Amino acid sequence: MSQRVAFLCLGTMGFPMAGHLASAGHEVCVYNRTAERSRTWLDLHAGRSAASPAEAARDAEFVFLCSGNDDDVRAVVEGESGALSGMRAGAVLIDHTTGSAELARALAEQAEQRGIGFLDAPVSGGQAGAERGALTVMVGGAPTHFARAEALMRCYARKIGHMGPAGSGQLTKMVNQICIAGVVQGLAEGLRFADRAGLDAIAVVDVISKGAAQSWQMDNRAATMIEGRFDFGFALDWMRKDLGIALDEARRNGSRLPLTALVDQFYAELQADGDGRLDTSSLIKLL
Amino acid sequence: MSQRVAFLCLGTMGFPMAGHLASAGHEVCVYNRTAERSRTWLDLHAGRSAASPAEAARDAEFVFLCSGNDDDVRAVVEGESGALSGMRAGAVLIDHTTGSAELARALAEQAEQRGIGFLDAPVSGGQAGAERGALTVMVGGAPTHFARAEALMRCYARKIGHMGPAGSGQLTKMVNQICIAGVVQGLAEGLRFADRAGLDAIAVVDVISKGAAQSWQMDNRAATMIEGRFDFGFALDWMRKDLGIALDEARRNGSRLPLTALVDQFYAELQADGDGRLDTSSLIKLL
Numbered sequence: 036m037s038q039r040v041a042f043l044c045l046g047t048m049g050f051p052m053a054g055h056l057a058s059a060g061h062e063v064c065v066y067n068r069t070a071e072r073s074r075t076w077l078d079l080h081a082g083r084s085a086a087s088p089a090e091a092a093r094d095a096e097f098v099f100l101c102s103g104n105d106d107d108v109r110a111v112v113e114g115e116s117g118a119l120s121g122m123r124a125g126a127v128l129i130d131h132t133t134g135s136a137e138l139a140r141a142l143a144e145q146a147e148q149r150g151i152g153f154l155d156a157p158v159s160g161g162q163a164g165a166e167r168g169a170l171t172v173m174v175g176g177a178p179t180h181f182a183r184a185e186a187l188m189r190c191y192a193r194k195i196g197h198m199g200p201a202g203s204g205q206l207t208k209m210v211n212q213i214c215i216a217g218v219v220q221g222l223a224e225g226l227r228f229a230d231r232a233g234l235d236a237i238a239v240v241d242v243i244s245k246g247a248a249q250s251w252q253m254d255n256r257a258a259t260m261i262e263g264r265f266d267f268g269f270a271l272d273w274m275r276k277d278l279g280i281a282l283d284e285a286r287r288n289g290s291r292l293p294l295t296a297l298v299d300q301f302y303a304e305l306q307a308d309g310d311g312r313l314d315t316s317s318l319i320k321l322l
Numbered sequence: 323m324s325q326r327v328a329f330l331c332l333g334t335m336g337f338p339m340a341g342h343l344a345s346a347g348h349e350v351c352v353y354n355r356t357a358e359r360s361r362t363w364l365d366l367h368a369g370r371s372a373a374s375p376a377e378a379a380r381d382a383e384f385v386f387l388c389s390g391n392d393d394d395v396r397a398v399v400e401g402e403s404g405a406l407s408g409m410r411a412g413a414v415l416i417d418h419t420t421g422s423a424e425l426a427r428a429l430a431e432q433a434e435q436r437g438i439g440f441l442d443a444p445v446s447g448g449q450a451g452a453e454r455g456a457l458t459v460m461v462g463g464a465p466t467h468f469a470r471a472e473a474l475m476r477c478y479a480r481k482i483g484h485m486g487p488a489g490s491g492q493l494t495k496m497v498n499q500i501c502i503a504g505v506v507q508g509l510a511e512g513l514r515f516a517d518r519a520g521l522d523a524i525a526v527v528d529v530i531s532k533g534a535a536q537s538w539q540m541d542n543r544a545a546t547m548i549e550g551r552f553d554f555g556f557a558l559d560w561m562r563k564d565l566g567i568a569l570d571e572a573r574r575n576g577s578r579l580p581l582t583a584l585v586d587q588f589y590a591e592l593q594a595d596g597d598g599r600l601d602t603s604s605l606i607k608l609l
Contacts, residue, residue: 136519159533171533196529198521206519207526210512214535217508220581225500228568231575232423232493234485239494242483246446246458247556248501250537269534281515288518291609293588294507294581301580322578 037061038187041095043088043111043118045072048131048158049101051165055191056099057082066091066111088112089121097187098122101131101158104276105138112142124150127180129188131172133157133273135280136202136209139175143201152180155201156188157208161269169193173211175203209281215315216278216298218250223319226260236261256316268314275302275311324348325474328382330375330398330405332359335418335445336388338452342478343386344369353378353398375399376408384474385409388418388445391563392425399429411437414467416475418459420444420560422567423489423496426462430488439467442488443475444495448556456480460498462490496568502602503565503585505537510606513547523548543603555601562589562598 038061042053045067057063057080064083067073073084085091088111092098098118102108108130112118118128128146130139130153139155146153154176164170171194174181181197188195198207225248229236240257243249259265278299285292301318310317325348329340332354344350344367351370354360360371372378375398379385385405389395395417399405405415415433417426417440426442433440441463451457458481461468468484475482485494512535516523527544530536546552565586572579588605597604 159530159535161534164533171529173529194529194532196525198525198529203521206516206521207529209519210516210521210526211530211533211535213512213515214508214530214537214540217504217506217511217581218535218537219504221501221504221508224504224577224579224582225497228500228572228575228577228579229493229497231577232496232571233575234490234493234497238483238485239497242458242460242481242485242494243446243498243501245481246451246498247448247538247542248446248498248505250501250505250539251534252537253501255534284519285515288515288520290511290515290518292511292515294504294584295511297581297584 038096039094040064040187041066041091041098041118043091043098043100044068044102044107045076046101046103047162048165050076052099052101052131052191054080055168056187059190061187064091064095087116088118089116092118092121095122096126097184098126098128099131100129103132105134108132108134108138119145119149119151122149122151127152127154127184129154129156129184131156131158133208133277134205136205136284139202139205143176152177152183153201154180154184155204157204159208159211165191172196173198173204173207175199175201175205206284209277209284212274212277213281213292213295215252216295218252219256219315220294220298220301220318222250222252222257223260223316223322226257227319227322252316260316260319265313265317268316270312271302271305271315271317272311274315275299275306278302325383326381327351327474328353328372328378328385328405330378330385330387331389331394332363333388333390334449335452337363339386339388339418339478341367342455343474346477348474351378351382374403375405376403379405379408382409383413384471385413385415386418387416390419392421395419395421395425406432406436406438409436409438414439414441414471416441416443416471418443418445420495420564421492423492423571426489426492430463439464439470440488441467441471442491444491445479446495446498452478459483460485460491460494462486462488462492493571496564496571499561499564500568500579500582502539503582505539506543506602507581507585507588507605509537509539509544510547510603510609513544514606514609539603547603547606552600552604555603557599558589558592558602558604559598561602562586562593565589
């Protein structure tokens with residue numbers, strides 16, 4: 036069934052995600068801070084564009100958003116021209132931005148007061164996953180809202196998990212990033228050690244990647260790490276933002292994250308070196 | 323073709339490995355420090371036992387060994403009753419123990435002086451892998467010796483890599499353990515965080531294990547870590563020995579291993595708590 040939807044913020048992720056919704060036959064109205072990006076999108080897809088989030092959100096059953104951080108989300112969702120002021124009761128706002136669980140809970144409350152549903156729904160899978168429509172979506176919010184939005188998210192997701200009440204999607208994404216931090220740093224240390232030990236690191240990966248040392252990062256990043264190529268993938272500036280959110284949350288919930296804190300500092304070192312745009316696998320540069 | 327082989331040290335790993343050689347039709351002579359273990363083995367398999375490593379090694383084309391550490395290997399290989407003194411020229415000694423690259427190079431040299439081949443060939447895959455004959459073997463040594471021994475190792479290995487000259491097998495195993503240290507600690511931090519954040523950690527693993535956070539450890543250890551079960555698998559006493567070897571080698575080859583050193587200290591903490599026999603995944607106990 037074709038739905039009237041809005042998609043706010045056509046970044047690296049939002050642009051293809053909105054495209055998948057349009058390709059599936061939904062009536063998409065897009066909004067982007069710089070209008071030129073909207074025009075580019077409309078050159079490629081059927082749909083409309085709006086001059087503000089509120090305008091885009093008017094008449095939409097579902098409003099999607101994928102932005103950079105908490106402040107960006109607030110700028111698009113709150114205030115007179117924000118999405119919430121334009122949405123009608125009964126509609127659902129789905130935020131695919133990776134941000135804090137606190138903001139997710141606050142927005143869910145604001146939305147509820149207006150009779151609007153809210154889902155925090157950060158994704159993983161990166162630009163390639165967004166383009167192929169193969170993202171993983173981690174969703175927090177009320178089951179009724181989730182049930183209504185799930186089919187639409189299937190347009191760009193391969194795996195969708197409903198993790199609990201508002202904020203649970205963000206918390207799940209934090210777990211994801213914490214796990215990645217450990218994997219990548221361990222892999223970086225292992226690969227550099229292999230090189231310094233005079234081994235053929237590619238041959239080492241081939242033999243150890245069938246057992247207990249295996250990881251997605253080993254399967255997908257070891258070769259480029261060995262080559263020293265990092266001009267792709269997930270920028271460590273973004274990873275650092277995500278780890279900062281996780282470390283903040285850990286302060287509140289009493290978790291100890293010694294390795295995560297250490298790796299976060301290594302990323303700080305790379306940022307200080309001007310390497311913030313490099314892929315997260317560039318940790319090996321420090322070794 | 324049936325070969326005359328010896329297998330020294332029937333520990334958790336050696337016992338089933340020697341069994342696979344016997345099942346494949348080779349004439350196996352076993353040696354174990356405590357003779358009772360040899361008798362148990364002979365109750366289950368066709369073969370002979372010997373009273374000393376030298377005696378077991380006499381007449382053998384290939385002598386296998388899987389022991390605990392460098393000192394154990396020396397005790398079985400060197401000296402009057404050691405394997406090398408019993409072996410004839412042209413035979414090959416294959417050491418499956420995880421130990422230092424230094425010892426591997428020293429033994430290769432001693433062996434060569436007697437016209438004997440030497441391969442350092444540490445394994446991964448644990449007790450389960452040894453029993454199922456599905457180990458990974460990382461081999462260092464001369465190509466001619468490797469070529470002769472490879473078919474025999476296939477009796478208990480699913481994956482065999484020839485990594486370079488003597489010591490290269492040990493160095494590869496070190497890379498394996500370095501990678502595992504990062505993966506397990508990251509996973510432990512992620513799972514404990516999930517729990518403290520009020521999430522269903524099993525559901526979190528289900529959704530994040532399809533993407534960039536995936537690892538063998540996540541697929542195979544997350545459930546038991548969440549349950550708090552650690553009475554199986556690879557004892558952290560052994561992991562600590564292996565990490566010590568890697569950290570020593572890093573001192574020599576100039577590698578920096580900040581995460582590995584940190585995780586090694588966490589294992590030290592668990593040992594101090596009397597938990598040295600627990601599986602390596604028990605890092606989560608500290609969080």
